[in-house]
Amino acid sequence: MPASRLTGIRPTVFAEMSALAARTGSVNLGQGFPDEDGPADVLAAAVAAVTGGANQYPPGIGIPALRAAVAEHQHRHYGLEVDPDTEVAVTTGCTEGIAAALLGLVEPGDEVVVLEPYYDSYLAMLQMAGGVRRPVTLRAPDFRIDLDELRAAVTPRTRFVLLNSPHNPTGTVLTRAELEAVAALAVEHDLTVITDEVYEHLVFDDAGWPGHVPIATLPGMAERTLTLSSVGKSYSLTGWKVGWASGPARLVSDLVAAKQWLTYTSGAPLQPAVAHALTAHPDYPAALAAELQGKRDLLVSGLNAAGLPTTLPQGTYFATSDVSGLGWEDGMAFCLALPERAGVVAIPEQVFYDDPRGPGRHLVRWAFCKRPEVLREAVGRLSAADLTGG
Ligand code: GLN
Numbered sequence: 001m002p003a004s005r006l007t008g009i010r011p012t013v014f015a016e017m018s019a020l021a022a023r024t025g026s027v028n029l030g031q032g033f034p035d036e037d038g039p040a041d042v043l044a045a046a047v048a049a050v051t052g053g054a055n056q057y058p059p060g061i062g063i064p065a066l067r068a069a070v071a072e073h074q075h076r077h078y079g080l081e082v083d084p085d086t087e088v089a090v091t092t093g094c095t096e097g098i099a100a101a102l103l104g105l106v107e108p109g110d111e112v113v114v115l116e117p118y119y120d121s122y123l124a125m126l127q128m129a130g131g132v133r134r135p136v137t138l139r140a141p142d143f144r145i146d147l148d149e150l151r152a153a154v155t156p157r158t159r160f161v162l163l164n165s166p167h168n169p170t171g172t173v174l175t176r177a178e179l180e181a182v183a184a185l186a187v188e189h190d191l192t193v194i195t196d197e198v199y200e201h202l203v204f205d206d207a208g209w210p211g212h213v214p215i216a217t218l219p220g221m222a223e224r225t226l227t228l229s230s231v232g233k234s235y236s237l238t239g240w241k242v243g244w245a246s247g248p249a250r251l252v253s254d255l256v257a258a259k260q261w262l263t264y265t266s267g268a269p270l271q272p273a274v275a276h277a278l279t280a281h282p283d284y285p286a287a288l289a290a291e292l293q294g295k296r297d298l299l300v301s302g303l304n305a306a307g308l309p310t311t312l313p314q315g316t317y318f319a320t321s322d323v324s325g326l327g328w329e330d331g332m333a334f335c336l337a338l339p340e341r342a343g344v345v346a347i348p349e350q351v352f353y354d355d356p357r358g359p360g361r362h363l364v365r366w367a368f369c370k371r372p373e374v375l376r377e378a379v380g381r382l383s384a385a386d387l388t389g390g
Contacts, residue, residue, distance in 0.1 A: 009124045013351045017335065024339035027370075027378040029299075030347045032168070032317055034369040038235035038277065039284060045276040046240075049269035058268045060260050061252075062090025062244070066271045069278035070244045076282060077200075078214050080222065086249040089256050092266040093241035094198045095121050096259065097228040101194050101245065102129040102162075104258035105226075111158040115145070117352030117360050119168050119196070126162075134158065139359055140322060141311050143170035145178045154185055160192050161185070163215060166199035169349050169365040170320055171313020173207045183218040192251065193225045198243070199316040201234045201285030204293045207314035216247065226251040231274045233317075234285040236369075242267055242274045292317055292368065295375055299368040302379030307387060308364075317369035320349065324362035328389035331364045332356075342385035344378050 002009075014031040021028035037043060061067065067084040074080040082088055091097035098121055106112065108130030114122055116135035126133050134153040136145060161182055165174040174182075186193050195215050203211045216225040230243030245255050277284070296312070300319050303310040308321040328334040331348035338344050349363040350356040368375060 005128045006124070009127060010351060012120055013347055014120075017345050017347055020336075020339060021345035024343070024345075026339040026343045026345045027374060027381065028345045029366040029368070029370065029378055030345040032367040032369060033238045034236040034317075035371055035374060036236060038237045039281055042235065042237070042273050042277040042281070046269055046273035049272045054269045054272055056268060057265050058271055060265045061256055062088070062266070063271045063275070065275040066090055066244070066278075069275040070246060073278050073282070074227075074246055078217050080214065080216055080246075082246045083249070087246055087252055089245045089252050089259065090266055090271060091228070091230075091243040091245060091255075091259060092263045093232060094196055094228045094230040094243040096241075096263060096266070097230075097243045097245050097255070098122065098194075098196060099125045100255045100259035100262055101226055101228065102126060102131060103262075104254040104256070105192065105194070105251065106131040106160060109157065110160060111155055112160040112162050113150070113153045113158060113191075114162040115164055115167060116354065117169055117349050117363075119164060120352060122162060122164075131160070132157070133354075135354055137353075137359055138167065138170050138172055140320070140363060141309075143167070143172040143311065143320075145174065145181070147178075147181050150181060151185065154189055154191070158189060158191060160194060163193055163195040165195070165197065165215075166203055166212060166315030168199065168316055169318050169347065169352060171311070171316045171318050173203055173212055173314040175208065176210065176213055179213055179215050179218055183215060183221050186224055187220045191224065193221065195225060195227050197227055197229045198233050200229055202289050202292060202317060203315040204289065204296065204313075212315065223248055226255065231277060234288070235274075235277045235281070236288065237274075237277075240267065240270050240274070242270050295368045295370070295372060298372060299366060299375050299379065302375070303366065303382065306379065306382040308382070310366075317367055318365050319368060321364050321366065322362050323364055323387075323389070326387050326389050328362065330356070330361045334364055334389065337389075341387060342381045344381055
């Protein structure tokens with residue numbers, strides 16, 4: 001049994017479902033990782049860094065070239081000014097960024113408003129940090145923020161909002177009005193916003209104007225927002241585990257205070273390659289998003305045709321279906337039966353809710369960051385299968 005700080009935290013569903021896919025030879029639309037790697041010259045830059053001697057500990061906050069590239073990225077895409085020496089830190093993926101932010105900033109007992117369903121590491125790390133989560137639920141089928149519920153979630157003990165937009169697993173991209181509501185609460189109650197924006201570039205052109213808006217760009221927010229992102233989703237390099245934090249020096253340095261004891265430093269030869277990706281290929285993520293949009297449409301129309309009502313996501317590479325109409329007790333039962341029924345693996349979303357029998361009980365997530373032939377194969381299998389429950 002792990003220590004009590006992990007009590008009640010189930011093993012990550014992504015590993016469980018990827019193992020199930022491997023064991024059953026299923027098409028894996030569960031864990032979100034692309035089946036094609038990012039730009040060839042970025043891969044080559046990593047090889048060159050390995051053979052060129054970039055193999056010993058880099059600075060804990062990251063190499064200067066990558067911090068400069070992150071600062072330039074924030075400026076180029078969003079007009080945000082961050083000092084690469086004091087307002088940027090490199091992390092081992094965004095997952096470490098979340099861990100270090102929560103461990104470095106949250107006092108035990110602090111309340112943290114968080115969008116539910118939440119990515120599983122938020123739950124685990126909030127609990128390990130002693131934070132108290134105050135969920136605001138995005139409800140099917142359109143998964144918008146209920147602004148009354150948002151306001152009601154803030155109490156005198158609230159100190160943080162842990163935001164995620166574009167949102168995993170629902171694919172919601174928060175609108176400017178939703179972000180303004182969060183910002184107004186943050187200013188009024190002096191809250192710090194920690195925002196996971198790893199899907200920042202994976203937004204579709206029908207998401208509605210103006211697409212993804214970093215909350216740090218709203219008035220009064222830059223000074224109270226710690227923004228987290230990574231190379232993984234934007235450049236199809238999820239296994240590199242290179243991420244970054246940017247924001248006010250005091251927030252970045254509190255994150256680094258925890259990060260130094262977690263990993264000390266991150267992936268020496270990958271850092272110059274990621275700096276190269278950001279500076280040499282600033283438009284790559286937009287092209288990736290355009291390509292993903294076609295894959296999204298292929299999968300979502302296929303799922304709907306197969307009898308799985310599916311919400312059209314505005315961003316990320318995930319789509320959500322409701323399996324209640326097929327007669328399943330819950331999404332977990334559906335996902336566990338799916339390899340045998342259809343040879344496909346998906347993620348039950350109920351594990352991302354406080355109450356697994358609550359509003360996410362019958363929701364299932366599919367990843368569409370796969371080659372079109374893989375998506376067509378999955379959709380073909382699902383259409384041919386008997387998907388009725390019981
Ligand atoms: N972020 C990826 C997803 O949501 C998986 C990450 C993981 O396996 N921890 O599918």
